[in-house]
Amino acid sequence: MSGAALVWARLTPAGRILAVLLPVLAVGGALTTALLIVFGGAIAATIGANLPIVRFLAASVITFLITVPTAFLLIYMEMKIIALMNLRIGPDRIGPAGAVMSIVHGLKVLMKEDYTPPSVDVPVFTLAPVVVYLASFMTVMVIPFAPELTSVGLELGLLYFFAIGGLGVVGLMMAGWSSFNKYSLLGGIRAAAQAISYEIPLTLSVVGIVILTGTLSLPKIVAAQSGSLLDWFIFRQPLAAIIFFIAITAEANRTPFDNTEADQEIVAGFATEYSGMRFGFFFFAEYVNVFIVSALFSAVFLGGSNAPLVLPFHPEIIINLGSLGIMLPILAGIAPVIGTLVCAAPIWFASSRIKTWQALVAGFLIFGGLSTAAIGFWAWAMIPALGNLIWFLIKTFSLVFVFVWMRGTLPRARIDQLMGFAWKWLLPASLLNIFATALAVLLTTSGGN
Amino acid sequence: MPQQTRPSLDDPRISIPAGSEWYEPAPTPQTERQAEFLTLKDGEMFVNMGPQHPSTHGVLRVVIKIDGEKVVDLDPVLGYLHRGVEKLCENADYHQAICYTDPLEYVSSLFCEAAPVAAFEKLMEVDVPRRAQYIRVLTMELNRIASHTLFQGWMALDLGGLTPILWSFIERDEIVDMLAALTGQKLLYNYYRIGGVNGDLNHEFMSRLGTWMSRAAAQIDSNLGLINENELFVRRTRGLGVLDAKTALRMGVTGPNLRSTGVPYDLRRDRPYLVYPELEFDIPTRTEGDSLARYLVRIDEIKQSIRIIDQVLHEMPDGPVMAKLPRLIRPRPGRAFGAVEGPRGVYGTYAISDGTDQPFRMRIHDPSFVHLQLVGPLTRGNLIADTMAVMASLDPVMGGVDK
Numbered sequence: 001m002s003g004a005a006l007v008w009a010r011l012t013p014a015g016r017i018l019a020v021l022l023p024v025l026a027v028g029g030a031l032t033t034a035l036l037i038v039f040g041g042a043i044a045a046t047i048g049a050n051l052p053i054v055r056f057l058a059a060s061v062i063t064f065l066i067t068v069p070t071a072f073l074l075i076y077m078e079m080k081i082i083a084l085m086n087l088r089i090g091p092d093r094i095g096p097a098g099a100v101m102s103i104v105h106g107l108k109v110l111m112k113e114d115y116t117p118p119s120v121d122v123p124v125f126t127l128a129p130v131v132v133y134l135a136s137f138m139t140v141m142v143i144p145f146a147p148e149l150t151s152v153g154l155e156l157g158l159l160y161f162f163a164i165g166g167l168g169v170v171g172l173m174m175a176g177w178s179s180f181n182k183y184s185l186l187g188g189i190r191a192a193a194q195a196i197s198y199e200i201p202l203t204l205s206v207v208g209i210v211i212l213t214g215t216l217s218l219p220k221i222v223a224a225q226s227g228s229l230l231d232w233f234i235f236r237q238p239l240a241a242i243i244f245f246i247a248i249t250a251e252a253n254r255t256p257f258d259n260t261e262a263d264q265e266i267v268a269g270f271a272t273e274y275s276g277m278r279f280g281f282f283f284f285a286e287y288v289n290v291f292i293v294s295a296l297f298s299a300v301f302l303g304g305s306n307a308p309l310v311l312p313f314h315p316e317i318i319i320n321l322g323s324l325g326i327m328l329p330i331l332a333g334i335a336p337v338i339g340t341l342v343c344a345a346p347i348w349f350a351s352s353r354i355k356t357w358q359a360l361v362a363g364f365l366i367f368g369g370l371s372t373a374a375i376g377f378w379a380w381a382m383i384p385a386l387g388n389l390i391w392f393l394i395k396t397f398s399l400v401f402v403f404v405w406m407r408g409t410l411p412r413a414r415i416d417q418l419m420g421f422a423w424k425w426l427l428p429a430s431l432l433n434i435f436a437t438a439l440a441v442l443l444t445t446s447g448g449n
Numbered sequence: 450m451p452q453q454t455r456p457s458l459d460d461p462r463i464s465i466p467a468g469s470e471w472y473e474p475a476p477t478p479q480t481e482r483q484a485e486f487l488t489l490k491d492g493e494m495f496v497n498m499g500p501q502h503p504s505t506h507g508v509l510r511v512v513i514k515i516d517g518e519k520v521v522d523l524d525p526v527l528g529y530l531h532r533g534v535e536k537l538c539e540n541a542d543y544h545q546a547i548c549y550t551d552p553l554e555y556v557s558s559l560f561c562e563a564a565p566v567a568a569f570e571k572l573m574e575v576d577v578p579r580r581a582q583y584i585r586v587l588t589m590e591l592n593r594i595a596s597h598t599l600f601q602g603w604m605a606l607d608l609g610g611l612t613p614i615l616w617s618f619i620e621r622d623e624i625v626d627m628l629a630a631l632t633g634q635k636l637l638y639n640y641y642r643i644g645g646v647n648g649d650l651n652h653e654f655m656s657r658l659g660t661w662m663s664r665a666a667a668q669i670d671s672n673l674g675l676i677n678e679n680e681l682f683v684r685r686t687r688g689l690g691v692l693d694a695k696t697a698l699r700m701g702v703t704g705p706n707l708r709s710t711g712v713p714y715d716l717r718r719d720r721p722y723l724v725y726p727e728l729e730f731d732i733p734t735r736t737e738g739d740s741l742a743r744y745l746v747r748i749d750e751i752k753q754s755i756r757i758i759d760q761v762l763h764e765m766p767d768g769p770v771m772a773k774l775p776r777l778i779r780p781r782p783g784r785a786f787g788a789v790e791g792p793r794g795v796y797g798t799y800a801i802s803d804g805t806d807q808p809f810r811m812r813i814h815d816p817s818f819v820h821l822q823l824v825g826p827l828t829r830g831n832l833i834a835d836t837m838a839v840m841a842s843l844d845p846v847m848g849g850v851d852k
């Protein structure tokens with residue numbers, strides 16, 4: 001056996017992956033560097049010329065990338081909060097308080113066998129999870145995280161949202177039909193019936209807001225709610241807010257409207273025949289959906305990125321980093337070392353039992369915490385969008401908590417009660433809301449004239 | 450052999466081609482009822498729920514004929530958990546037979562062993578000491594509470610609620626641990642003996658019981674708030690699967706399912722056994738006969754059981770817990786029927802002795818088996834989701850059904 005084969009045979013699986021990956025990365029990195037050196041100027045010029053397209057591509061990639069950690073965070077939140085409501089401990093083994101548990105779940109799903117049962121309609125069966133996941137991730141693009149932080153500031157953002165959100169149910173129907181399983185079929189049909197019924201009150205409930213603001217653009221709707229707390233549409237359109245909340249619960253297939261995957265009745269609904277990562281896509285899409293509908297509710301009704309209270313002061317720090325000149329890289333290199341030593345010194349002196357490396361690690365952690373806080377404060381003072389983003393996320397995650405809370409508390413509604421509720425109560429109520437809003441707008445404007 | 454065409458979802462020989470060695474032609478119906486069940490009208494299809502299904506309470510298989518979401522017809526298929534308990538008992542001596550009956554209904558196993566013990570005691574014509582009788586009443590009522598609290602959680606779980614099952618398990622776990630301290634087993638106690646009980650009350654049991662009794666009523670009440678006042682729960686169960694008293698009596702329904710139709714039939718009153726005639730308690734009844742009534746009757750029974758335990762603890766006399774009997778039980782030839790009122794209905798045992806140390810014949814009457822035949826009539830015409838609600842409210846345990 002030759003030397004190379006012997007080495008290869010003695011490598012662990014992880015070592016083999018590295019042995020293949022490292023040369024590829026090295027060559028790839030060298031090539032990229034060379035390309036950048038040769039064509040760097042031309043590439044920069046092209047990017048400069050096509051800025052909107054580049055921005056769109058970058059925004060798409062970033063939105064796609066943030067959906068996955070969001071789903072992980074939501075899954076962890078749900079596991080932990082429901083555990084507390086059930087008087088259990090919940091995940092507590094992997095990571096601090098089990099925080100990495102959902103990522104491990106994701107890895108587990110990746111490693112599981114991806115089985116395609118015989119007699120399924122293979123292309124449709126394969127495509128269905130992709131459609132479901134794409135539909136939820138495409139709606140993230142129009143969510144106004146902060147005034148400057150919207151991937152695509154569409155003029156018809158709200159309409160786009162409903163249209164693309166409705167595509168998700170096509171994926172569920174595809175999964176239900178192609179699985180060649182009666183439970184899946186029932187789940188898919190239930191999903192279609194539910195989505196069709198609830199999209200009508202969902203869309204009609206925001207018409208009142210469209211009448212008031214005169215726009216379908218989500219950033220403009222958020223901007224219309226700036227000012228005091230009473231400018232939020234939840235106070236100006238309370239009936240619409242209630243209808244909208246119930247309808248998005250049904251849209252996201254959450255308890256009490258989770259008939260599509262009612263495990264006591266139809267096992268796992270449309271996902272019965274799915275396994276491995278294809279099931280994972282459904283699972284992720286569900287949680288991304290929860291985040292999206294919460295974000296939409298907070299953007300449309302809870303003032304979005306507007307702060308509920310205007311702080312009496314806003315810190316103003318103006319440090320022109322450029323004025324430091326050559327000192328900036330020197331400071332950046334030296335400051336962590338000196339900071340770590342300064343923070344470690346009191347611990348090292350405090351007790352002779354503490355070893356030097358322990359003191360250094362503690363000092364590094366303390367300095368890291370302090371500098372993170374300082375940088376955070378600086379960023380908050382310098383970047384107004386950050387405060388807005390934090391407010392938006394606080395509102396969104398409060399709503400996510402409400403969804404999880406409902407899941408922990410409520411039983412499931414029956415399918416006929418669910419449909420009856422949509423058609424008999426929500427639809428007339430949303431029509432009434434439109435009528436009342438239109439009448440009020442007509443009276444006030446004609447009175448003004 | 451490649452499949453020629455895509456088979457229909459209603460084809461009973463799904464994906465088994467006609468030339469295959471596994472091919473079986475569709476069965477020819479044996480009875481009129483079977484023929485009626487097996488004919489599909491336009492738009493109808495069969496759905497096979499179980500034996501591995503999340504909510505069929507064990508290994509029950511239900512073949513449902515549905516039209517969209519509506520259940521047209523329904524047929525429970527039994528036997529997946531059959532162990533032949535009755536025959537096993539006939540091949541064991543009288544003491545050994547008792548522990549075979551324990552796992553019949555594993556959530557209320559004290560009742561399952563109380564019934565054969567009662568029958569054997571009648572065969573032996575033995576008087577059980579009064580302290581043993583009180584201990585039996587005490588432990589049986591504890592087991593009844595454990596079973597009913599578990600039912601309460603199951604019912605909510607089958608309707609889609611996640612939390613109530615875990616909350617109700619708090620009470621059940623405490624009772625189970627208590628009984629484990631007394632009997633040495635957590636689930637299959639094997640505590641009753643012919644002529645008494647196996648061992649007197651011990652200190653750990655009594656101290657745990659005292660602590661639990663001081664908070665039980667309040668705790669159970671607070672758990673109920675999550676279910677009883679829930680609009681979704683009430684709307685899904687009120688008026689669902691209405692059972693009238695006449696049908697119930699004709700079908701042989703007993704226990705809370707019968708009392709929910711307005712018939713106050715309770716063996717503890719109507720054919721008194723042990724010391725029940727000396728204790729004060731009410732027999733909760735309702736007249737609606739729907740799933741909600743069946744649920745509420747059981748909840749009321751929990752309160753009555755706590756009342757009984759309270760009296761038993763105050764009135765329990767001192768004395769022996771075991772009658773004097775020969776080691777080898779060998780009753781005179783004869784026959785006897787012993788029955789007790791369990792959390793699901795009447796648990797009965799009919800035993801024939803031929804004078805040897807083994808029962809010549811032994812038959813077990815189990816309420817779950819009787820109640821399971823109601824699932825069809827009560828669910829027909831409702832929705833798929835209602836099948837689960839009806840089945841949960843009848844509270845069958847498959848261990849007892851299949852024996």
